[in-house]
Amino acid sequence: TENCLGWKRGKVIGQGAFGKVRMTNGGQLIAVKQVELSINDREKAKKEYENLQREVEILKDMKHTNIVNFIGTCLEHNVVSIFMEFLTGGSIATVLKEFGPLEEEVYRRFTRQVLEGVNYLHHHSVVHRDINGNNVMLLPCGTIKLVDFGCARKIHERSNASSMRNSASGGARQYQSVKGTPFWMAPEVVTGKLYGPKSDIWSVACTVIEMATAHPPLYELGQYAAMFHIGEGRPMPVLSKHHTRHARSFVVQCLRFDPQARPTAGELLQHKFFKIR
Structure with a gap:
């Protein structure tokens, strides 16, 4: 698909300290942490996915000035994307x-x-x-x-x-x-x-x-x-x-x-x- 949670696939604008920097369809810059799950080892892929799911479950409930803001997540084929605010600096x-x-x-x-x-x-x-x-x-x-x-x-x-x-x-x-x-x-x-x-x-x-x-x-x-x-x-x-x-x-x-x-x-x-x- 061309869009995942409203972000533009295509050119990576930059590489931040916490993932690739991409642009949403609305022009907002976001950081995307992407993990490619194993397609040859089902058990390994399951463990990787569970670890990412645990990270998302924690991040989505954290709302504080001194903690990175979580935006969303999606799974496309065997790639998990975690979207967070883009932090300049x-x-x-x-x-x-x-x-x-x-x-x-x-x-x-x-x-x-x-x-x-x-x-x-x-x-x-x-x-x-x-x-x-x-x-x-x-x-x-x-x-x-x-x-x-x-x-x-x-x-x-x-x-x-x-x-x-x-x-x-x-x-x-x-x-x-x-x-x-x-x-x-x-x-x-x-x-x-x-x-x-x-x-x-x-x-x-x-x-x-x-x-x-x-x-x-x-x-x-x-x-x-x-x-x-x-x-x-x-x-x-x-x-x-x-x-x-x-x-x-x-x-x-x-x-x-x-x-x-x-x-x-x-x-x-x-x-x-x-x-x-």
Whole structure:
């Protein structure tokens, strides 16, 4: 067919950090993430489709300033297309490659927005599971958007009435699979133990270090050595004294080895790091 959800097939206008950029029949630019399902392996295709369906089920319910907007989806032959708002600008990782480390005033502002998005996800029983500079988009106006929910999972709540209130603090069902990007992975993720919302908190701290230094923590070790270091519970890098004590304190609290000892996103939004003028 020539149209799928009203978008023009044909020339790709550009390639964004989160999919191909195409134009709708109404002239609107949108980002399209397309996945070609296997036509030779039915079981593999079924698993791929279920993973994409899970991503769509999460994205379609997320309505927040700091989370990418979902537009729709469609299946044509063996190709699944997921339509999202087109985000001009680039990822934080791209910005760091171009301009180097960010000033504290700047990464503080970005961190607050990341936390606002994460807090919203956790209160809606969703764990992102892959927060890092590549999945944090920066719009020209300075707004931050969390993208790529391919690893995200909905936390299945316990049946008691208090479980919904506990999800943001890690009181809901947790996961055991290894998902994420190595340098940003929490210890419980690396070791395959049960993990939940507090694993996102660890990843937020690693992203703060990434913004402050232009590199994720332990990048000099390589991925496998870094995962071993993290899984063993060895001391993590901290921000230098070039940064304020509140910034250093923020990172240290998020990188506590015990997930239960880490603050929630909501608690971190009240941290003195964000009170600095």
